[in-house]
Amino acid sequence: MVIRQLEPQTINRIAAGEVIDRPASVVKELIENAIDAGARNIEVVTRGGGIALTQVNDDGVGMIPSDLELAVERHTTSKLRDEELLDIRTLGFRGEALPSIASIARLSITTRARNSAESFEIVVDRGVRQAFRPAAVNSGTRVEVRELFSATPARLKFLKSERVEHLAINDTLKRLAMAHPEIGFSLTTGERRSLKLAPATRKPQDFLYRIGRIIGREFVDDALALEGERDGIYLHGFCSLPTLNRADSTMQFLFVNGRPVRDKLLVGAIRGAYGDLLPRGRFPLIALFVDLEPGAVDVNVHPAKTEVRFRSPGIVRHLIVAGLRSVLNNACYRASASGGITAIDKLARGSITKSKLDPYKAVDRLPAGQKPNQSRPNLVPGGMFRASIDKFPGSIQASFNEVDQPSAYTGSCDHDVRVDKAQNLPLGAARAQIHENYIVAQTEDSMIIVDQHAAHERIIYERIKASLTNGAIASQGLLIPVVVTLDAHEVDFIIDLANYLAKLGLVLERFGTEAVVVREVPTLLGRSDVTELVRDIAAELRLLGTRETLSANLNAMCAVIACHGSIRSGRRLCAQEMNALLRDMEKTPGSGQCNHGRPTYIELKLHDIEKLFARR
Ligand code: ADP
Ligand code: MG
Numbered sequence: 001m002v003i004r005q006l007e008p009q010t011i012n013r014i015a016a017g018e019v020i021d022r023p024a025s026v027v028k029e030l031i032e033n034a035i036d037a038g039a040r041n042i043e044v045v046t047r048g049g050g051i052a053l054t055q056v057n058d059d060g061v062g063m064i065p066s067d068l069e070l071a072v073e074r075h076t077t078s079k080l081r082d083e084e085l086l087d088i089r090t091l092g093f094r095g096e097a098l099p100s101i102a103s104i105a106r107l108s109i110t111t112r113a114r115n116s117a118e119s120f121e122i123v124v125d126r127g128v129r130q131a132f133r134p135a136a137v138n139s140g141t142r143v144e145v146r147e148l149f150s151a152t153p154a155r156l157k158f159l160k161s162e163r164v165e166h167l168a169i170n171d172t173l174k175r176l177a178m179a180h181p182e183i184g185f186s187l188t189t190g191e192r193r194s195l196k197l198a199p200a201t202r203k204p205q206d207f208l209y210r211i212g213r214i215i216g217r218e219f220v221d222d223a224l225a226l227e228g229e230r231d232g233i234y235l236h237g238f239c240s241l242p243t244l245n246r247a248d249s250t251m252q253f254l255f256v257n258g259r260p261v262r263d264k265l266l267v268g269a270i271r272g273a274y275g276d277l278l279p280r281g282r283f284p285l286i287a288l289f290v291d292l293e294p295g296a297v298d299v300n301v302h303p304a305k306t307e308v309r310f311r312s313p314g315i316v317r318h319l320i321v322a323g324l325r326s327v328l329n330n331a332c333y334r335a336s337a338s339g340g341i342t343a344i345d346k347l348a349r350g351s352i353t354k355s356k357l358d359p360y361k362a363v364d365r366l367p368a369g370q371k372p373n374q375s376r377p378n379l380v381p382g383g384m385f386r387a388s389i390d391k392f393p394g395s396i397q398a399s400f401n402e403v404d405q406p407s408a409y410t411g412s413c414d415h416d417v418r419v420d421k422a423q424n425l426p427l428g429a430a431r432a433q434i435h436e437n438y439i440v441a442q443t444e445d446s447m448i449i450v451d452q453h454a455a456h457e458r459i460i461y462e463r464i465k466a467s468l469t470n471g472a473i474a475s476q477g478l479l480i481p482v483v484v485t486l487d488a489h490e491v492d493f494i495i496d497l498a499n500y501l502a503k504l505g506l507v508l509e510r511f512g513t514e515a516v517v518v519r520e521v522p523t524l525l526g527r528s529d530v531t532e533l534v535r536d537i538a539a540e541l542r543l544l545g546t547r548e549t550l551s552a553n554l555n556a557m558c559a560v561i562a563c564h565g566s567i568r569s570g571r572r573l574c575a576q577e578m579n580a581l582l583r584d585m586e587k588t589p590g591s592g593q594c595n596h597g598r599p600t601y602i603e604l605k606l607h608d609i610e611k612l613f614a615r616r
Contacts, residue, residue, distance in 0.1 A: 009127040012074060012103035013152060019100045022159060023050025023148055024168035026105075029097035030143050031176050034058035036079060036090045037141065040199055041184040049162035050169050051148050059140040062113040065120045069132065071109070072124050074099040088294050091259060103127040104155075105148040111141040126151040170194065174214045175260035178253050178287060181210040208238060211287045215251055218244060219285050224331055228323040231312070233292045235319050239270075239327065240285035241334055242277035243592055243599045251285040256297055256308050258289075263308055266290070269317045273324035276465075276555045277590050278597045290316060329589040333427060333601075422579060426586050427601065430578035436570045439578045447609065450601040452578075453568055454594035455585050460524065461562035461595055462588045468503065468558070475505035475520040482518045482530045483511055490538035491516060497541065500554055504561060508534070528564045536560045559595045 006014075020026055027044060034042045037060025047053040063071060070076045077095030080088065101107050102124035112119035121135035149155045159165060166189055177185040177197055184199035197213055200206040204225060212220035223238040254266045266288065274284050298309040310316050419442070422429035427450070428443035439450040467473045486494070494501070495510050505522030518530050525533065540556050567573070573581070585591040585600070594600050610616045 008074065009103060012099050012127060015074070015096055016100035016104045016152070017155070019094075019096050020104065020148075021155075022168060023054060023165050024172045026050060026054050026101055026145055026148060027056070027169045028172045028176070029092070029101070030054070030056035030145075031173065032091035033097065033143070034060055034141070035176065035180060035183065036092050037061050039140065039183060041186075043186045043188070044169075044173060045188045046166070046169055047190055049159070049165035051156075051159070051162075051165070052146065054145045054148065054169075055142065057140065057142045062116070062119075062139060062141050063109075063111045064113045064116065065118075065132075067113075068109060068111055068120055068122050072098050072102050072107070072122060072129075088299055089257075093300075101145055101148075104151045106146040106150070108144045108146075109141065110135045110137045110144075112137050112139050114139070172260075175253060175255075178211055178214050179255045179258045179260065179289070181207050211238060211253075215253070215285055215287065219251075223285075224327040226323045226327045228319055230319050231315055232296070233290065233312070233315055233319055235288070235290055235323050237286065237288040239288070239324055241331060241592060242274060242284060242328070242590070242597055245278055245282040245284050245597055247282065249283045252283060253287040255287075255289045256299070257291055257294065259299060259308075260306065261308050262306050265310065265313055265317060266320065269320035270324065272317075273321045273328070276461075276559075276595070277328060277593065279595070282597050288320070290320075292316075331592070333585045333588065333591045422582075425583070427582040430575055430582060433573055433578060436572055439573070439581065441578070441582055443603075445606050447604045447606065448601055449604070450582065450585070451594070451599075452571075452573065452581060453566060454598065455591060455600035456581060457562050457566035458591045458594050458600060459581075459584050459588045460565045461558055462590055464504065464522075464524075464558045464562060465555075468554075472503045473505035474523040475507060476523045477520050478518065478530070483515050484518060484531050484534040485515045486535065486538050488513050490542055493541040494534070494538050497553060497557075501537070501557065504554075504557060506533075506537075506561070522561055522565070524565045525561065533560065533564045536564070562595065 019029065023046070027046070027050065031042055031044065034056060037058060039058035039060035041059050043057040045053065045055040045057075067078065075095045076099075077093060079090040080093040080095075098107070098109075103126065106123070106125045108121060108123045110119060110121040119135050119137040120133065121137075122132050123130040149159075169189075170187065173185060173187050173195065177183070181200045181202055185195065185197045186193060187195040197210060200210055208220055208223060208225070211223075219238070219240060222241045222244040224241065225236075225238055227236045229235070249267060252267065252270065254261050254263060256263070270284065270286060270288070278284065292310075296311045298311075301307045301309055419429040419431070423443050426443070428441040428446070428448050430439050430441045432440045433452075434440060437452055439448075439452050441448040441450065464473060491510060491514060494508070494516060498508060501508065502520075505520065505524075506518070507520035508516045508518045511517040516534065518534060521528075521530055521533070537557055537560050540560050541553065544553055544556055567581075592600060607616070
């Protein structure tokens with residue numbers, strides 16, 4: 001056996017395998033170099049999904065000829081001194097990108113250093129230097145990569161379609177553009193310019209505008225700004241109201257010291273902060289920036305530098321959870337504007353149908369594992385759900401009086417006085433109830449439609465959680481204990497958690513292998529059907545199985561109880577009751593969405609309604 005040193009070309013190709021795994025990595029490395037070079041404008045041109053051509057032009061500092069020669073050598077960098085490996089302030093620092101690219105493609109760099117009269121070009125073809133000559137370029141640097149992976153054909157086979165590679169390039173550029181609003185970006189694919197972002201400032205509104213260009217217009221309407229600091233770790237950015245969410249996390253943009261990252265810790269913290277404001281499997285839209293001393297974070301975990309390691313992960317997590325929670329709580333009743341906008345759109349196109357507006361139809365689209373019928377109002381006519389309006393705790397209890405008269409017109413409730421006052425409030429003054437479930441309210445400049453069941457369910461849910469934090473929930477003993485038959489598994493699940501259920505006011509014991517006996521129920525449930533409640537809880541626990549954490553279980557049980565304790569659709573409310581509900585929504589954190597992340601109300605701006613009638 002003979003041990004020998006590998007050829008530099010071979011070493012470069014091995015390194016290239018790590019740094020450059022698809023065309024989007026070339027785009028990432030070249031844009032990062034341009035940012036590090038202080039560019040104000042960066043133009044990217046690609047052809048053939050970045051395989052045939054990737055070109056990046058910048059107006060940064062450029063390079064003098066001797067640096068240009070060194071730049072394509074391995075481990076040569078202007079950015080890192082050996083003693084600085086723990087204090088990295090630039091995006092690049094490994095000195096690996098250019099030689100790696102040069103070893104597997106045809107690379108040409110044309111550059112002119114600032115304040116210099118001459119420009120130069122260097123060409124390296126699959127690891128072999130071809131030319132070094134004077135050239136013509138105005139200022140800054142142009143890097144051109146052609147025939148990517150032509151030296152490593154095996155890699156070519158692993159690439160996805162041109163379209164998919166293009167999407168990845170687009171995503172890479174967007175993430176970098178989001179972190180650098182002061183730099184202008186453009187992307188041209190083939191003959192078409194697909195994105196153009198003008199340079200802006202770092203002022204919050206400019207920042208949000210840039211982010212909106214990337215995430216989408218609806219984000220700008222529904223974004224909450226957040227900012228915080230702890231122990232030298234700064235957090236800022238924007239998060240969506242819970243009602244604006246997606247089925248995956250592709251719209252979560254996370255940055256550490258201006259570097260786009262995909263980090264489990266950050267994703268987990270976001271998940272934790274939104275907690276029960278979102279059902280399982282739904283993800284908020286987010287652009288979040290964490291800035292800290294370079295020494296407090298290790299970005300040298302992986303060549304692509306998308307993973308990081310924090311020195312104090314606990315503090316970072318806490319900062320994110322606390323920051324998000326506080327803005328989300330302040331947003332209280334706010335639901336996404338997109339509901340109203342979509343409704344207006346549909347109205348304008350004349351395509352609105354009852355089923356499209358029926359929020360319960362959305363149940364069909366619940367993520368797998370979500371039990372659909374628990375929040376579905378039981379539309380059994382009358383009687384069945386005389387759900388104890390008189391038993392509601394707090395302000396609703398005080399103001400909800402049983403009225404059996406239809407109250408579709410509020411004329412009888414001296415509304416004129418209250419309308420004037422209430423319409424200055426966020427959710428306005430109730431004017432009518434339609435289809436026994438929708439409260440129509442008016443504010444100074446809009447009309448609001450509330451889904452009374454969904455809204456009340458959320459209010460009860462938040463109340464249950466609040467009383468849990470302050471101890472246990474009040475319960476009342478049943479004169480005659482109720483025996484509920486279940487299957488043996490369900491009995492096991494429920495008995496396992498009997499202690500927690502007792503805290504929620506539901507006291508029960510095992511009764512043989514296939515039944516439990518219920519002795520006390522939460523007071524707020526009033527005359528609700530105990531058997532059905534216990535069956536729903538058992539079914540929910542069975543669905544959750546043992547995979548979920550205890551707190552997820554608890555939240556799920558609170559949700560079931562809230563559903564049983566809330567006003568059903570089909571119940572007629574008088575003006576006082578409706579207004580009381582609106583006021584409670586305004587006070588309750590998270591009341592803008594129901595327990596399934598759907599909005600509890602939509603707002604139609606008068607301005608838009610007038611447009612529908614061609615008044616504007
Ligand atoms: P790194 O970015 O890790 O330093 P690279 O291989 O990406 O390594 O680049 C090597 C060097 O080339 C950089 O340190 C920088 O000095 C120079 N360079 C690369 N791209 C540019 C550019 N667009 N403008 C000015 N200098 C550049
Ligand atoms: Mg670099």
